[in-house]
Structure formats: structure tokens, C-alpha cells
Amino acid sequence: MSSSSSLTPEALEQEIATQTTRFNELRLNPDKSVATPEALNEAKQKLAELKKALALAKNAGKEKVKKEGGVPAAKGPEQKKERLLLKTAKGTRDFGPAEMFCREHIERIVKECFTTYGGSCLDTPVFERKDVLTDKYGEDSKLIFDLKDQGGEELALRYDHTVPLARYIAMNGGTVTQHKIWQVGKVYRRDNPVVSKGRMREFTQADIDIVGLWDPMVPDAEILSLLCTILTKLDVGEFTIKLNNRKILDGIFEVCGVPADKIRTISSAVDKLDKAPWAEVKKEMTEEKGLDPAVADKIGEYVKLKGGEALLETLTADATLLGNARAKEGINEMGILFRLLKAYQVIDKILFDLSLARGLDYYTGIIYEAVVAASAPPAFNQANAFATGPASETPASSAAPTHAAPKKEKKPKKDAGPAAEDEHEIDESQVGVGSIAAGGRYDNLVSSFIAGANGILPGSKEYKKIPQMPCVGVSIGMDRIFALVWPKWVERSVRVKETMVYVISAGDGLLEERISLVRELREAGVKTDFLAKNKPKLNAQFAAGEKDEVPFAIIVGGEELAQGLVTVKEQRWELKEGKKVKIENEDKGVKVKRSELVDWLKNTQAWRERDVREWA
Amino acid sequence: MSSSSSLTPEALEQEIATQTTRFNELRLNPDKSVATPEALNEAKQKLAELKKALALAKNAGKEKVKKEGGVPAAKGPEQKKERLLLKTAKGTRDFGPAEMFCREHIERIVKECFTTYGGSCLDTPVFERKDVLTDKYGEDSKLIFDLKDQGGEELALRYDHTVPLARYIAMNGGTVTQHKIWQVGKVYRRDNPVVSKGRMREFTQADIDIVGLWDPMVPDAEILSLLCTILTKLDVGEFTIKLNNRKILDGIFEVCGVPADKIRTISSAVDKLDKAPWAEVKKEMTEEKGLDPAVADKIGEYVKLKGGEALLETLTADATLLGNARAKEGINEMGILFRLLKAYQVIDKILFDLSLARGLDYYTGIIYEAVVAASAPPAFNQANAFATGPASETPASSAAPTHAAPKKEKKPKKDAGPAAEDEHEIDESQVGVGSIAAGGRYDNLVSSFIAGANGILPGSKEYKKIPQMPCVGVSIGMDRIFALVWPKWVERSVRVKETMVYVISAGDGLLEERISLVRELREAGVKTDFLAKNKPKLNAQFAAGEKDEVPFAIIVGGEELAQGLVTVKEQRWELKEGKKVKIENEDKGVKVKRSELVDWLKNTQAWRERDVREWA
Structure with a gap:
């Protein structure tokens, strides 16, 4: 009680949130050797104490205000700093570990398809000189994010990958010999965001473009075939x-x-x-x-x-x-x-x-x-x-939408512009994800850059001498794909880590012995982890590995280690009523020679399944 | 004529450009059933009409100016548009296909090490609310790139991954159960760039951090071991x-x-x-x-x-x-x-x-x-x-440098600030790449965010009650790594594509037959390409495949196709006097059943070597 009674109501609310999560995690933990009735009771009691402390603290606050006869804000100005708004910028968001595991999976498939079709990667800066973006996006130019003029160049965040690609090709003229070029990265538009539908101010596009003069419609058909392959492979x-x-x-x-x-x-x-x-x-x-x-x-x-x-x-x-x-x-x-x-x-x-x-x-x-x-x-x-x-x-x-962009539901009033923050609220239930990929053929964009750089007017005699660089490409809206795929992952309760082995000590800590085995396994390419504690309890170690659904628990003990042996216990999970549950079994594990451990692991079915899943 | 005579000179110039492209495409089209003399003539005539219309329109413009007694403002020195400076912003650069192949290789190794050590990925936005970055970087705060105030929030580009990570953890409180978090992405500093040494205003950092209260020095040792593993695997x-x-x-x-x-x-x-x-x-x-x-x-x-x-x-x-x-x-x-x-x-x-x-x-x-x-x-x-x-x-x-940042060679004068574009030139020959990775333990950054969000002053009684979230992490300077690795790739003339098969027609074009085989191979996961021409010459096709050092040329011919056979010719390269040269041989290729082709390819040594190289 003493530790919580002196906290502010805000800190207590924070603590209560943390303790609630902890309690729920424990309650839902399938390992009943961890989630014992005692542990559950303890967690519940702690939560009750915190709530009591919060009620007291809130009353104390009221009393204090009464006694000092002031308003609570009066305490603020001098003593308290102005509160920091702890959030990401409008229309942007973090993607945490579970979401990123899904996003990386999507990105891997897309990139693998790009290279399977003979594509090469290009990376351009996130911001461009403003004049590169000028006159490219029609009335949507007002959605461009400008950088502050801190002296030097006028800069703006890129709006898509197409214009930077055309700028790159124009800059490199005839030296661009790679003709299929892909880019994956973030682009920026000051539009009205609908975060849950993958309509963001910062969003990721995966582009591939075929550049150069080829026979009619062959590159066009390649791009459409590629798009179909990607969308078929993605779920x-x-x-x-x-x-x-x-x-x-x-x-x-x-x-x-x-x-x-x-x-x-x-x-x-x-x-x-x-x-x-x-x-x-x-x-x-x-x-x-x-x-x-x-x-x-x-x-x-x-x-x-x-x-x-x-x-x-x-x-x-x-x-x-x-x-x-x-x-x-x-x-x-x-x-x-x-x-x-x-x-x-x-x-x-x-x-x-x-x-x-x-x-x-x-x-x-x-x-x-x-x-x-x-x-x-x-x-x-x-x-x-x-x-x-x-x-x-x-x-x-x-x-x-234009080029898989966030779609405006309603045209903002012309005089209001996108800068006004009192934009109308969007009813999310009335908004679809929109098109998930879009593109087309654009035969004049590169030459318009070359013309611009040489001060040549379109249609002039000089303009016609500019070597043509026809392009055809597609932009895939990765956030929209994610908005479609992610709910399915949640539903199937997909594992969010690739760790294959969790090394556990059965003896008195054995920290250095665990580290030594972990090092050996990692060096052999086996994704391995362990609990960063000196003398962790057996249950705590199993619980940590099971939280990540690690398929192999490897137990080291003093006597076995001396004999060059470790115990390997395979663990499997199943989906039961929408939740992943460890399949209980009586298996006490297999003793494996340490010198043969890596080969042994790589010959198991679980390892081969991992291989297929990972690079499919 | 009626349709073009009403156009403005500018619109006509645009039309002429389009029509010129169209005419040239037609002229170069090898399919003579499309590029008939009639079609060519028609296109040419259309072009002539447009040019005539342009001349008329321009004259009409001059007449108008004369009559109205105005100055032809759009005609004199201003007749040419202001020239576009075709370059990337200062301190930023493009990475083309060959460089990106190397950079992707580096990134793959780093990410593979991160997950081998049990890391999970986090992605935060490229820009943050300005106050999140304020007071975090001492006197280097002046190097922060701000976004223009277009209404709404004050925003700035992220300066590193550490502060956004701490902001993320503070926002998510006790619910962050993943304790090893990695991020790979671009960060921004308005410093003096030395591009050739990988000191950029936009540069990529790969971070991994261990978050949470663990036993003393175990996470610290994990990070140092991980850093050694990565630097050993990178060349x-x-x-x-x-x-x-x-x-x-x-x-x-x-x-x-x-x-x-x-x-x-x-x-x-x-x-x-x-x-x-x-x-x-x-x-x-x-x-x-x-x-x-x-x-x-x-x-x-x-x-x-x-x-x-x-x-x-x-x-x-x-x-x-x-x-x-x-x-x-x-x-x-x-x-x-x-x-x-x-x-x-x-x-x-x-x-x-x-x-x-x-x-x-x-x-x-x-x-x-x-x-x-x-x-x-x-x-x-x-x-x-x-x-x-x-x-x-x-x-x-x-x-x-601080956190693998571009190092200042000399302190800029305080009153000049980084905004002044007359920064002193850096003598590149006197600059090293600097440290390639750096980091440390920071136990108070997360709690300082929680304090800020709750208006709690550092050092106050409430401050001490904030749950601690100690962190230890490392930032790897990916551009500096690249600056070290890339010259070795150039020296060894490393191949820049993964394409394994180039499909070649020995017959009369066989475009659809080539596409059909290409599709089959790609569907089986074989990276395959072909020349996007209707009736390409044999030599042109071989040359295209050899440019990318594709190890297998697969030749399709009418008669063989009918028998269900293709000819596979394996090609190897060697480094001779710093140049990659194809090893000539008298091998005429092997006939392989099309139905067995994928298995056949996957059993070759070249395929297995690719496997090792790609995921090593």
C-alpha cells in the first residue's frame, strides 16, 4: 500500500492500466503452472489496492483544493511543466511488433514477386526539391507536405514514387540500363485520414515500372501479370x-x-x-x-x-x-x-x-x-x-483513387484548402478501403523533366529531339493491403515471432552455460532466445518461451551438460475458440547430444514447416 | 483540323509532342501489319496539321499583342521556361539498382541477426510532433528538419530511432510485452554532408533496443554480442x-x-x-x-x-x-x-x-x-x-560521432547556425567514415516522456514513482557500412540481379510461347525474364541475358516445343583484370523435358549456390 498511496491520480491510473493488463495476461495464460490460483489472487488483490488508492488520491485532491481554496490549475503553472501530448502526428501511426510481422510478410511477398519478374530496386530520398514536384499532381498539389524554409533549398515530402522515378531517369539519361525498376517506401499527402481503412497521411507504396521503348503492349502485359501474381499470393x-x-x-x-x-x-x-x-x-x-x-x-x-x-x-x-x-x-x-x-x-x-x-x-x-x-x-x-x-x-x-491515394470523400471547399484543421469528420463506416493498386502508361513524364532542365518548351523543335523514355507502372497500396490482411491474421491468431528455440536452465541459474548454448545455436542460424535473468524459475522461463509460441524448449542442467547432453521438448499450439492454446502432452523431452543438436533441430518437421512458412 | 484549330499554342505544343511520340512508335514498330504505310502516312499528316495549327495560333497571338499594343511578355527572354535544377536535395542521393542490390544484402543480414536474437520490428512515422523531439538532442537540436506550418500541428522529421522508440513505449505503457525491438529506416539531420563517406542529411540507421528491467548487464552483453555478430557477418x-x-x-x-x-x-x-x-x-x-x-x-x-x-x-x-x-x-x-x-x-x-x-x-x-x-x-x-x-x-x-551521426568537422559559428547555406566546404580526403555503430544504456528517457505527459517535473516526488523502463540499444550506421562494403563489391564486380533464367526464342518470335514458359517458371519461383520484343534476334536475346549474368539461357524452338522439350544452356562468368567475362565453351546446351524443367534447374549447382548466397 505504501508504494501506491503516494502516487498522483494520473500515475495511479497508469498503474491500474498496467496491472489490469498483467492480470488479464495471467488469467489467459494457458500454462496453469504459472497462472496458479494464488498468483491470480495476488494480482487481483493488487489491482483492488490500486483502485482504492486512486479513490483516496482523488478525494485527497479535492480536499487539498478545498483547503487551499484555489483551483487545481493554480498549482500547475509554476510547478508543473506544460503537458506533452504523447501521440503521433495526425494521419500517421506506429506499427507495433505483431503488425510489423504481418507487414514484413506482405512486403517480402511483393519484393519477391518484383525480383521474380526481373525487377531491380531504386531508392530515392523521402524529400525532393519542391520544383521537381510542382505541376505534377493537378489540383491535388495542395496536398503536398512542404518542409520549413530553414535557409537553402525549398523542399517537400514526396507525394508518390512515380515522379521521383521519372526525375531519376531524366537525371541519368541513357545510362539507365535496368529497365524494370521497383521502389518500396513511404509517401505523403495532407489529406483527410481514415486510419482504420489504411488511408493515411503517411503511407507505404510499392511501385514497379518498366522503362524504355519495347514492343507494343509487352511491358503493359508484364505489369498486369505481375499485379495479378502479387494479389494472388497475398491473402x-x-x-x-x-x-x-x-x-x-x-x-x-x-x-x-x-x-x-x-x-x-x-x-x-x-x-x-x-x-x-x-x-x-x-x-x-x-x-x-x-x-x-x-x-x-x-x-x-x-x-x-x-x-x-x-x-x-x-x-x-x-x-x-x-x-x-x-x-x-x-x-x-x-x-x-x-x-x-x-x-x-x-x-x-x-x-x-x-x-x-x-x-x-x-x-x-x-x-x-x-x-x-x-x-x-x-x-x-x-x-x-x-x-x-x-x-x-x-x-x-x-x-x-488516383494512384492508390487516400480518396477524398467530399471535395473540400476551395478557399478552405487542406491546411485548415477544421476538416469535416469522415464517417469511417461509410468508407471502403478503395482500390488496392493502380497505375498506367505515362510516356511523356521523363521527357518533360529533360525539357524542363533544358528550358525547352513542350511542342518546340528542340522538344522533339529529346529521346523518348516511355514508362508503364503500378503502385500497390501497402497500407490498404495490410488493412485487408491483418484482420485475418488476428482471427487466426498468427504467431508474431520467428524464434525457434528457447534455452531454459533446470539448474541453479547457469547463466553463462545458457549464454554459451544460445551463442552456439545463433551462430548456426537458429533463432534462439533465453530469459535475461541470473536465476530464473523454471516456470517463468517456460512461460516466456510459450508467450512467443517458440516450438523448441531446450533445457540445460548441470549433470547433462557435463555429459554433453541437452533435453529438447517440442511444443505445439492449436487454435481453440479463437485463441492459441498449447497442446498439452506427457512428453518429458528427448535427450540430444549437444554436438548434434543443430542437425537434429534442422531435421524436425517443425523446422521444415518454418522454412516453408517463412519464404513462401 | 477543326479540333486542333481552336487549341491554345501551349495545348497544341503538348499535342504535337504526343503525336510525335505516336509517330515514332509506329515508325519503329516491327509489326508491319500495324505499322502499315497508310497508318504511317496518316500519323505524319496529323503531325503536319498540328504544326500548321500551331503556326497559325502563334501568329494570331502576335497579331493580338500588336493590336492591343501590349508587350509580348511570354515571348522574349521569357519564351523559355525557367530551367529546372535536376538534382536531389542537398545531402541526399538516389541509390540505383546496383547499389541497392548491395544495400538490400546488408539490410537482410542485419535484420536476420536481429530476429536471430529474438528481436521484433517496430515502425514509427518519419515525422513526429515537434515537442516530442524538443530537449532531446542538446545543442544538436538545431539540426532538426522542421516541416512547414501548413496549419495544424508543428512537425519535424525524426532525428534518430531512439526518441520515437521511447515515445512509443511511453504511449503504450505496460502493454509492451516484446522486449527486444528493432527498427530500420531513414533519419534526418541538417548537418554538413560528405556524401562519399556516407555522411548524409538523410541516412539509414538500423537500431535494436532491449527494453525492460532485467538482471544486471545481461541485455548490455546481448547487444554487444549482437553488434559483433552483425559486424562479423558484414564484410x-x-x-x-x-x-x-x-x-x-x-x-x-x-x-x-x-x-x-x-x-x-x-x-x-x-x-x-x-x-x-x-x-x-x-x-x-x-x-x-x-x-x-x-x-x-x-x-x-x-x-x-x-x-x-x-x-x-x-x-x-x-x-x-x-x-x-x-x-x-x-x-x-x-x-x-x-x-x-x-x-x-x-x-x-x-x-x-x-x-x-x-x-x-x-x-x-x-x-x-x-x-x-x-x-x-x-x-x-x-x-x-x-x-x-x-x-x-x-x-x-x-x-x-553521437549515435552514428554525421560528425561535424568544425563547430559552425553559433550565430550562423546550420541554416546558413554558406557552410564551409569539407575536405573529403581528410574525413573518415567515422564510427559505424554506436549506442548505450539510457534508463530515464521513457520515464521522462511519461513525466512530460503527466506534467510531472523531473526530480519531483511524483517523478520517482513513475515505473522505470530501462533501455539499452545500438544504432548501426547503414550508409557508413555501405560506404565500406560497396567499393569491395565494385572491385569484385558483383552481379546486381537475382534472375536465374532468360528465356530465348530460336524461332520466329514465338512471343506467346516465351511468355507461357516464363509464366510457368515464375509461378514455380524461378526468377525469369525475357526480351520484350515481338521478333528479337537470337544474339540480342543472349546479350540481354548476359548483361545481367543470368546463369541459365533456356531456348525455345518450334519443333522442340511440340515435343515438350527445351534447350538449357548454362553460363558462367569469371573475373578477369577487374572485369566480369563470360567463360566461353563449346557446350550446345542440354535438352530437358519441359515438364521436368523446374526440378532439373533446382538440382543444379548454380541453383544451390544461389540459395547459399541469397540467404547467407
């Missing part, structure tokens, strides 16, 4: 890749009679069709953007089309559309692409969707985004105006 | 870990008669002994910092001592020192530590060095830094005043 459920082609879309706009200077803005309106009904989009086109309603209706007929090869045939039979050079080129491209996607055996994952427009201006050819059923917001079905359209085959659909 | 050459204890150092200062309020500043002076002679350091102590010269001389006698266990015995025999409670505690700790380091078999890597002081204020127990011979600046030998000291056993020594 995200059934997915669909919505696919369109900017050339066809622009051709449609031309054919329907959209003036050239309105094409991009009308394209933006079309991009909203996945969450707004046609009537609303049409209203935007005509009332807000001044398009002739007859033109809008013509567009409406085209952009409601979704499907597979049948849709391609429909378009190929459309003489009006084929009469447009861009549309014809796009349709030809899609023909080649479909043929290649069949060779890659991914054609069943593709949904040709004429309403997909994508936000970014720099796309010049195919565009795509991956969606899963689980990523759609609850209101999706009502919103999806064309869900019952003629060629609809979509098994899933969703909100369609 | 950095011979290394030494310089080790000291803040308790002993502070005890020495007390015993010698340093006033309590001067202890930290005198400690900073001592920390310079690795690059300045004693006379200079003494001058700083006495003339700048007002220490009694007799006291300085007493300190000089102690801090020149370096050695192994013999030094510990010397100190244990020093009755004056043992009379000081802190020093005695420190000496006892070192006794336990040396015993444990013997069990870990790393004692030969340790140099007990009383001149090691370390910059950061928060250390409370042992402190250490790892140095290699190659990391010392050329002037090191002259500077090392005590190199010939009595107990000197050091095989190597070096500059000693």
Missing part, C-alpha cells in the same frame, strides 16, 4: 483489375464532340462514375462544365460499357469510333494486350471498363486499378449506376 | 568496439573535483580526444570552460587509460575511485559485463577506453561505438594523443 480475396485506355477514352470524347480544351475536365467527371449515379455526373458535365447535353448523352452510352473481349469486339465493330485515329490506336492496343494476357493466363481477372478514367493527367495509354469486394464502401451498390449495364461482368468494384 | 574488415561506462566517467569527474554543473561540458571535451591531442582538450577545459588546471591534469591521467581486463583490475585497485559510489557501481557493472562477454566469446573485440564519452546526454550506463581501421580519417594517427598510452591495445580507432 486479399477475390480481386478484379479494371482496365481502360486513355487513347480510347479521348477518342470517345472527340467522336462525341467534346471540345479539345474540355477533354481533361470531362474525363475527371467520368472518373466519378464508380461512386455517383450517371444523372449526377451528367449534371456536372453539363451544368458545371458547360457541355452540350446531347454530347453528354453520347458519352453516357459509351462509358456504361464494361466487359471482356466481347466489349472489344463491340468497339471494333463501331465504325464511328474506328474513324478516330486515337481511338483506333487504343483499340488496336487493347487487341494486342488481350492476346498477351491470355498467354499470361490472367484474362479472367480483367474487366475492360470504359468508365475508368483515373485522375492523374500524365497517363497516355492503358490505365488500371485493382479492387476487391472487401474494399468497396457499404454504399457502393446504390452508387454504382451502371452495375446493371449491358456487358457488366464485374465481380467487385470500388472507389477509384 | 567491413577488422573492427573494435570501444566501451566505457558513464557511471565510471562521472565518478572520475567527481573524484578529480569537477563541479557538478560542469560535468556534462567537461565530458564533451573528453569526447574530442579521439581526434584532438590532450593539450588542446586541456586548453578547452581550462581556458574555455574554466576548469582548474590541476583538476584537468587529474582527469588526463584517467582518460588516457585504454585496455581490456587489465584496466578493470587497475580501476578495481584504485581506492580513491572505489570510494565514489557511482564509480564503484560502474566498476562492478563492468566486472559482470566482462564475465558475460567471455561467455559470448566477443571479449577480444572490446576495448575498454576511458576517453570515450559520447555526445548524447541521455546515456546512464555503458556507452560504446564500433570503429574499423578503414573508417578513420587519414590524420587519425597524429591526432590520437594517447595512441602510445600505457594500456593501449587498440587495433583501430576513429572519429566518434
Whole structure:
């Protein structure tokens, strides 16, 4: 009692929280030799004492205030420091050990797929010179995080991996011989965060891009095949890749009679069709953007089309559309692409969707985004105006953010801007995870950097002499993938460590003897741990190893050690009513020669299973 | 014409650029069924039309200017855009594919060691609320990168991983059950960069920390053993870990008669002994910092001592020192530590060095830094005043930065600050890589966060009641490791890709047949690539595979394919006069059944060698 009675109410509340956790951990501990009735009772009693002390301390506080006749704040200014707000910045979060074990697993799969497809890694700085990012993201430029001007350069946090990649290629000119380049890292957007859905201000994207002039649609098909491979290996459920082609879309706009200077803005309106009904989009086109309603209706007929090869045939039979050079080129491209996607055996994952427009201006050819059923917001079905359209085959659909970015639910008022902290609150239950990956072909971004560096105006004579460096790539939203995979890990109560052996002393501490064995095992590549105590109790050591579900307990004892022997006890767990429980058995363990221990371990089934799990 | 004549000159220039690309793509397209003379002609004509429209539009613009009597502001010297400076921000750099292959290799080894020792991963945001970083880095706080105030929170880029870790533990209170936590990521300091030596403004640190109350010196010994394991596995050459204890150092200062309020500043002076002679350091102590010269001389006698266990015995025999409670505690700790380091078999890597002081204020127990011979600046030998000291056993020594940070060569003038861009240029040839890893014990950082969050003043009664969360950790400077390892990779001309198979067509293109085989192999986990061309020449395909030193060329041909066979040709390289050269042989390849191809590959020596190299 004496130790807790002098604490402040705040410190006591902290202590109570800690003790509650401790008590619950003990209560749920399957090892009943640790979670004895006595231990449980002791923990419970301690908790009761703390709560009593808190009640007393709170009363004392009141009394003190009364006696001193002051307000409690009066005590503050001089004696207490201003309180530190112990939190991470808005829209950012920590990922603790269990979550990171899952995230590392996801990242390992993605990187393994990247290198399996022949990719090489690039790493660019987290911040760039501001002018590198300027004029790349349209109206979303206001979401860029700037660094403070502390003298020297104007800097900003990167917004995606695409622009830094293009800057890198432009800087390195013809010396870039690696043509498939991947990057995994964090990017930054001052948007409204919805943390539980993986929509953050700091988020991780995994990009791969194919750079250079190759034969038509071969790199495009490679990227789509790679995306399908990754999403199949990750446990995200059934997915669909919505696919369109900017050339066809622009051709449609031309054919329907959209003036050239309105094409991009009308394209933006079309991009909203996945969450707004046609009537609303049409209203935007005509009332807000001044398009002739007859033109809008013509567009409406085209952009409601979704499907597979049948849709391609429909378009190929459309003489009006084929009469447009861009549309014809796009349709030809899609023909080649479909043929290649069949060779890659991914054609069943593709949904040709004429309403997909994508936000970014720099796309010049195919565009795509991956969606899963689980990523759609609850209101999706009502919103999806064309869900019952003629060629609809979509098994899933969703909100369609620009380059897997956090999607704005509502346009902030133009004069408020993203800086205003009184942003409207987002109703998380109405928000889907959104698309989990997106990308497209962008053939002019690298040359626009080279032009900029040489002061060459686009379209000028010099501009045409700039060597072209066409690109096609995809960004995978790693936080959104995590938001889909993590609940499944929690449900299955997946182990969060790789430790294979826990070394335990049966004798009088044997600290140096334990360290010596631990060292030997680690040197042989066996992930091993032990309790950092001089003379720990046997139960405490077993409990520590079992908390991490370590499959092998190796017990060292004085006599056995002298004979060059150790005792190995294999431990297994099963999932029972949503909880991992150790399978009890009467096994007293196997005596193994220390000199043969590593080989012995590596020949067990548990070791081989670990191998498969770890690098699968 | 009607569609382009209404465009602005800028829009037309954009259109011309796009059309030029399209025309060139078509012109270079080997598929002559697409690149028909008609299509080429059509594209060319379209381009001509656009150019004509541009000329007209520009003339119209001039006319307009003339008529309105204005100045053609957009035409004169301003006709060219302001040139974009195509570079990365100061003190940052890109790492291209070959470098990243090496860096990923380093990172993999470090992470593998972390998990082998039972570590769990933590990820914190790249930026923190500014007040979390305030008051943590002493005078180096001016090196913190702030984010621009765009409304909302004040934010800054993280300076190290230690403070965010402590913030995380404080936030999560008693619920942190994982006790070994590692982090790998970038940190930021606005210091003077020396890029070639791995001293950057953005640099990567790999940290591991042991958190919690364990038996004395066991976690400390674990960390030192782990550091030795990592540095042994990385190819950095011979290394030494310089080790000291803040308790002993502070005890020495007390015993010698340093006033309590001067202890930290005198400690900073001592920390310079690795690059300045004693006379200079003494001058700083006495003339700048007002220490009694007799006291300085007493300190000089102690801090020149370096050695192994013999030094510990010397100190244990020093009755004056043992009379000081802190020093005695420190000496006892070192006794336990040396015993444990013997069990870990790393004692030969340790140099007990009383001149090691370390910059950061928060250390409370042992402190250490790892140095290699190659990391010392050329002037090191002259500077090392005590190199010939009595107990000197050091095989190597070096500059000693705070927490593996970029080391300042010279103190910037106080009023200039780090923001001034006219920082003095650093002579790179006079700079060593510095220490490659550093760390220590810090028992009060977490509780200081808890105190801050509760408005509790340090030293107050409430402060003592805060549950202690002692920590000991190490930061590995990954860019410095890279600066040491990378030249060796270049020298050995290490391969920069993992691709195992290059699929080559001997027939007429066979694009879909190649894709089909590539897909099969990739699905079986074989890293495979091919040339993204419709009908590539045999030589071009071999050359592409050989550029990446791919060990297996698999050739598909029409007739063999029909029989279910492929030809596998193994390729090997050797280093000749610093260049990788393919070993020529007369081998025409082996015919392998396609159905058995994956097993066949996985049974080759080249495959097994890859396995060893990749996960070693």
C-alpha cells in the first residue's frame, strides 16, 4: 500500500492500466503452472489496492483544493511543466511488433514477386526539391507536405514514387540500363485520414515500372501479370483489375464532340462514375462544365460499357469510333494486350471498363486499378449506376483513387484548402478501403523533366529531339493491403515471432552455460532466445518461451551438460475458440547430444514447416 | 483540323509532342501489319496539321499583342521556361539498382541477426510532433528538419530511432510485452554532408533496443554480442568496439573535483580526444570552460587509460575511485559485463577506453561505438594523443560521432547556425567514415516522456514513482557500412540481379510461347525474364541475358516445343583484370523435358549456390 498511496491520480491510473493488463495476461495464460490460483489472487488483490488508492488520491485532491481554496490549475503553472501530448502526428501511426510481422510478410511477398519478374530496386530520398514536384499532381498539389524554409533549398515530402522515378531517369539519361525498376517506401499527402481503412497521411507504396521503348503492349502485359501474381499470393480475396485506355477514352470524347480544351475536365467527371449515379455526373458535365447535353448523352452510352473481349469486339465493330485515329490506336492496343494476357493466363481477372478514367493527367495509354469486394464502401451498390449495364461482368468494384491515394470523400471547399484543421469528420463506416493498386502508361513524364532542365518548351523543335523514355507502372497500396490482411491474421491468431528455440536452465541459474548454448545455436542460424535473468524459475522461463509460441524448449542442467547432453521438448499450439492454446502432452523431452543438436533441430518437421512458412 | 484549330499554342505544343511520340512508335514498330504505310502516312499528316495549327495560333497571338499594343511578355527572354535544377536535395542521393542490390544484402543480414536474437520490428512515422523531439538532442537540436506550418500541428522529421522508440513505449505503457525491438529506416539531420563517406542529411540507421528491467548487464552483453555478430557477418574488415561506462566517467569527474554543473561540458571535451591531442582538450577545459588546471591534469591521467581486463583490475585497485559510489557501481557493472562477454566469446573485440564519452546526454550506463581501421580519417594517427598510452591495445580507432551521426568537422559559428547555406566546404580526403555503430544504456528517457505527459517535473516526488523502463540499444550506421562494403563489391564486380533464367526464342518470335514458359517458371519461383520484343534476334536475346549474368539461357524452338522439350544452356562468368567475362565453351546446351524443367534447374549447382548466397 505504501508504494501506491503516494502516487498522483494520473500515475495511479497508469498503474491500474498496467496491472489490469498483467492480470488479464495471467488469467489467459494457458500454462496453469504459472497462472496458479494464488498468483491470480495476488494480482487481483493488487489491482483492488490500486483502485482504492486512486479513490483516496482523488478525494485527497479535492480536499487539498478545498483547503487551499484555489483551483487545481493554480498549482500547475509554476510547478508543473506544460503537458506533452504523447501521440503521433495526425494521419500517421506506429506499427507495433505483431503488425510489423504481418507487414514484413506482405512486403517480402511483393519484393519477391518484383525480383521474380526481373525487377531491380531504386531508392530515392523521402524529400525532393519542391520544383521537381510542382505541376505534377493537378489540383491535388495542395496536398503536398512542404518542409520549413530553414535557409537553402525549398523542399517537400514526396507525394508518390512515380515522379521521383521519372526525375531519376531524366537525371541519368541513357545510362539507365535496368529497365524494370521497383521502389518500396513511404509517401505523403495532407489529406483527410481514415486510419482504420489504411488511408493515411503517411503511407507505404510499392511501385514497379518498366522503362524504355519495347514492343507494343509487352511491358503493359508484364505489369498486369505481375499485379495479378502479387494479389494472388497475398491473402486479399477475390480481386478484379479494371482496365481502360486513355487513347480510347479521348477518342470517345472527340467522336462525341467534346471540345479539345474540355477533354481533361470531362474525363475527371467520368472518373466519378464508380461512386455517383450517371444523372449526377451528367449534371456536372453539363451544368458545371458547360457541355452540350446531347454530347453528354453520347458519352453516357459509351462509358456504361464494361466487359471482356466481347466489349472489344463491340468497339471494333463501331465504325464511328474506328474513324478516330486515337481511338483506333487504343483499340488496336487493347487487341494486342488481350492476346498477351491470355498467354499470361490472367484474362479472367480483367474487366475492360470504359468508365475508368483515373485522375492523374500524365497517363497516355492503358490505365488500371485493382479492387476487391472487401474494399468497396457499404454504399457502393446504390452508387454504382451502371452495375446493371449491358456487358457488366464485374465481380467487385470500388472507389477509384488516383494512384492508390487516400480518396477524398467530399471535395473540400476551395478557399478552405487542406491546411485548415477544421476538416469535416469522415464517417469511417461509410468508407471502403478503395482500390488496392493502380497505375498506367505515362510516356511523356521523363521527357518533360529533360525539357524542363533544358528550358525547352513542350511542342518546340528542340522538344522533339529529346529521346523518348516511355514508362508503364503500378503502385500497390501497402497500407490498404495490410488493412485487408491483418484482420485475418488476428482471427487466426498468427504467431508474431520467428524464434525457434528457447534455452531454459533446470539448474541453479547457469547463466553463462545458457549464454554459451544460445551463442552456439545463433551462430548456426537458429533463432534462439533465453530469459535475461541470473536465476530464473523454471516456470517463468517456460512461460516466456510459450508467450512467443517458440516450438523448441531446450533445457540445460548441470549433470547433462557435463555429459554433453541437452533435453529438447517440442511444443505445439492449436487454435481453440479463437485463441492459441498449447497442446498439452506427457512428453518429458528427448535427450540430444549437444554436438548434434543443430542437425537434429534442422531435421524436425517443425523446422521444415518454418522454412516453408517463412519464404513462401 | 477543326479540333486542333481552336487549341491554345501551349495545348497544341503538348499535342504535337504526343503525336510525335505516336509517330515514332509506329515508325519503329516491327509489326508491319500495324505499322502499315497508310497508318504511317496518316500519323505524319496529323503531325503536319498540328504544326500548321500551331503556326497559325502563334501568329494570331502576335497579331493580338500588336493590336492591343501590349508587350509580348511570354515571348522574349521569357519564351523559355525557367530551367529546372535536376538534382536531389542537398545531402541526399538516389541509390540505383546496383547499389541497392548491395544495400538490400546488408539490410537482410542485419535484420536476420536481429530476429536471430529474438528481436521484433517496430515502425514509427518519419515525422513526429515537434515537442516530442524538443530537449532531446542538446545543442544538436538545431539540426532538426522542421516541416512547414501548413496549419495544424508543428512537425519535424525524426532525428534518430531512439526518441520515437521511447515515445512509443511511453504511449503504450505496460502493454509492451516484446522486449527486444528493432527498427530500420531513414533519419534526418541538417548537418554538413560528405556524401562519399556516407555522411548524409538523410541516412539509414538500423537500431535494436532491449527494453525492460532485467538482471544486471545481461541485455548490455546481448547487444554487444549482437553488434559483433552483425559486424562479423558484414564484410567491413577488422573492427573494435570501444566501451566505457558513464557511471565510471562521472565518478572520475567527481573524484578529480569537477563541479557538478560542469560535468556534462567537461565530458564533451573528453569526447574530442579521439581526434584532438590532450593539450588542446586541456586548453578547452581550462581556458574555455574554466576548469582548474590541476583538476584537468587529474582527469588526463584517467582518460588516457585504454585496455581490456587489465584496466578493470587497475580501476578495481584504485581506492580513491572505489570510494565514489557511482564509480564503484560502474566498476562492478563492468566486472559482470566482462564475465558475460567471455561467455559470448566477443571479449577480444572490446576495448575498454576511458576517453570515450559520447555526445548524447541521455546515456546512464555503458556507452560504446564500433570503429574499423578503414573508417578513420587519414590524420587519425597524429591526432590520437594517447595512441602510445600505457594500456593501449587498440587495433583501430576513429572519429566518434553521437549515435552514428554525421560528425561535424568544425563547430559552425553559433550565430550562423546550420541554416546558413554558406557552410564551409569539407575536405573529403581528410574525413573518415567515422564510427559505424554506436549506442548505450539510457534508463530515464521513457520515464521522462511519461513525466512530460503527466506534467510531472523531473526530480519531483511524483517523478520517482513513475515505473522505470530501462533501455539499452545500438544504432548501426547503414550508409557508413555501405560506404565500406560497396567499393569491395565494385572491385569484385558483383552481379546486381537475382534472375536465374532468360528465356530465348530460336524461332520466329514465338512471343506467346516465351511468355507461357516464363509464366510457368515464375509461378514455380524461378526468377525469369525475357526480351520484350515481338521478333528479337537470337544474339540480342543472349546479350540481354548476359548483361545481367543470368546463369541459365533456356531456348525455345518450334519443333522442340511440340515435343515438350527445351534447350538449357548454362553460363558462367569469371573475373578477369577487374572485369566480369563470360567463360566461353563449346557446350550446345542440354535438352530437358519441359515438364521436368523446374526440378532439373533446382538440382543444379548454380541453383544451390544461389540459395547459399541469397540467404547467407
